[in-house]
Amino acid sequence: MAALEVKNVTFSYDNLTNVLENVSLTLHEGELVCLLGVSGGGKTTLFNVISGLNRPQQGSVLLNGRDVTGQSGKISYMLQKDMLLPYRTIEDNVALPMIIKGMKKKEARKIAGEHFAQFGIDGTQKKYPAELSGGMRQRAALLRTYMFSAEVALLDEPFSALDTLTKSEMHRWYLDVMDKIKLSTIFITHDIDEAILLSDRIYLLGGKPGTITDEIVIREPKPRRSDFNLSQEFLAYKREIISKI
Amino acid sequence: MCSPLNEKLRNIINKILPPGVTLLLIFVAWQLVCSLGNVPKYMLPSPQDVLGAFQKDWQLMLHxxxxxxxxxxxGLFFGILTGFFTAVIMDRFSIVRKMIYPLIVISQTIPTVAxxxxLVIWLGYQMLPKIVLIVLVVFFxxxxxxxxxxxxVDADTVNLMRSMGASRLQIFRYVxxxxxxxxxxxxxxISVSYAVVSAVVSEWIGGTEGLGCYMTRVRKSFSSDKMFAVIILISVLSLVLIWLTHVLQRASMPWDKINRKRSKL
Incomplete structure (x- = not known):
């Protein structure tokens, strides 16, 4: 069974012009799927629909076979900016999704604390977000996303605000963490290299209204070799994607 | 190099010393004018006279x-309470905000002294009219x-909280x-100093106790030295309250210090 299934979703904000039309996609368990498309193409809108913030006019969202269309609080969602609350320490930020679900603060902190080392942010528990670098904040935000739900995560351009060097370091770190925690993830990006480097499959979202125009499977085994992004195969994928966008 | 004690000392030299020197010069000039200029005491008492007034009436002033x-x-307590609930309700129901927000703003043009x-006519000479005036002043x-x-609040942060399934109350509390x-x-x-001034003003109008009443009495008996003393006392009280607010702020916003230090770098 697919971890997440989006079936024939059509969405418009004003009931006049559709932003999304007949969008369908599937995410298998442990898979990392990328949603690639131009800015303003409806990628974030699709995430708002999947996460339940917006209800589609047509179509449905299935989480492990259960219909969760229009229900928020089921699928974890990480936005572009890290969105860590500046007035909470890192551990309290990470523990927040569990506190919202009704868990006691102490217990939530303890559970969150078990993952800090794995995410490479051990020692930041008592610090405030302002004391951390952009990369570290993004790691903390991802851990918070993971604490919310270990089932399916939606990541909206999580690394787009970082500089190039930090970004490639984050990519390595990300693949490494994902290899350990096996989180099923859909990932938005407009960076073709990032899409090929990280994902198992790529959906191209295009057109107006937005719809899935193509699907590309990246057959490179994981963990990816370190020079994958310099290889002929990588370039071939890139050429294929550019020709299809 | 830069130990906390050293830093504190530098802080004193940088920030407290210069105005302190100015103040000292003013006091010296003031004393000289009074001693050499033959100004009558009821018009301008010397700093020494004011000190004397403090000594003489200290117990009474304290009372x-x-x-x-x-x-x-x-007054502060109820002013904050009503201000808080009004803000919460205006935030929650936009219709309430539309109905009362402009009126609240306009109401601020009414002079409190008037x-x-x-309030004295309506509520008598006891504490109540004073408290009501402070509430009116602080509330806004x-x-x-x-x-x-x-x-x-950042709209994306609210969306993130909603995606986590947070309730309205949780969004309010955590964000x-x-x-x-x-x-x-x-x-x-600002409110604490307004509150002290409002208390004094309403004591002028009517009442038997409070620094405002004391002030009215010494004014009527032309005891300018005591007048100066009580004005200084009121200023000091306001300053202490502002400082207490500052301490409270530091304690309840531990992240603020760090964020400010970061933005300075």
Whole structure:
């Protein structure tokens, strides 16, 4: 069974012009799927629909076979900016999704604390977000996303605000963490290299209204070799994607 | 190199010493004018006279100060409470905000000094009219600052909280309330000094106790030295209250210090 299934979703904000039309996609368990498309193409809108913030006019969202269309609080969602609350320490930020679900603060902190080392942010528990670098904040935000739900995560351009060097370091770190925690993830990006480097499959979202125009499977085994992004195969994928966008 | 003690010392030299010197010079000039210029005491008492007044009337002033402070604290408490709830309701129901926000703003053009006598007529000579005046004065800055704090919350952060399934109350508690604390304390600092002044003004109008009453009495007997003394006392009380607010702010916003230090770098 697919971890997440989006079936024939059509969405418009004003009931006049559709932003999304007949969008369908599937995410298998442990898979990392990328949603690639131009800015303003409806990628974030699709995430708002999947996460339940917006209800589609047509179509449905299935989480492990259960219909969760229009229900928020089921699928974890990480936005572009890290969105860590500046007035909470890192551990309290990470523990927040569990506190919202009704868990006691102490217990939530303890559970969150078990993952800090794995995410490479051990020692930041008592610090405030302002004391951390952009990369570290993004790691903390991802851990918070993971604490919310270990089932399916939606990541909206999580690394787009970082500089190039930090970004490639984050990519390595990300693949490494994902290899350990096996989180099923859909990932938005407009960076073709990032899409090929990280994902198992790529959906191209295009057109107006937005719809899935193509699907590309990246057959490179994981963990990816370190020079994958310099290889002929990588370039071939890139050429294929550019020709299809 | 830069130990905390050293830093503190430098802080004193940089910030406290220069105005301290100015103040000292003013006092010296003032004393000289009084001693050499033959100014009558009822027109301008010398700093020495004022000190004498403090010594003589200290117990009495303390008694009146206690009354004024009590009124101030009770008024502040209810002013903050009503301001807080008004802000919460205006934030929650936009129709309520539309209905009362413009009126609240316009109501601020009414001079409080003018309402004070009316309050005495309606509510008598006891503590109540004083407290009501303070509530009226404090309510506005608190309500407006909190409302702005609630409204300035980042929309994406609220969306993120919603995607986590947070309820309205949880969003309020974890995002809106802490987000508005900075603005709340800024306006509280203004409010505490307003509150002290309002207490004194309403004691002028009518009453038997409080620094305002003491002030009226010494004014009528042309005891300018005591007049100066009580004015200084009122200033000092306001300063202490502002400082207490500052301490409270530091304690309830531990992240603020770090964020400010970061933005300075």
């Amino acid at each position: 009146h100060a206690r009354v004024t402070l009590l009124e101030t604290f009770i 309402i004070a006598p009316l 800055p608190i309500a407006i600052s909190l409302l702005e704090g609630f409204a300035s 809106k309330l802490p987000n508005s604390l900075g603005q709340f304390f800024s306006s509280l600092k």
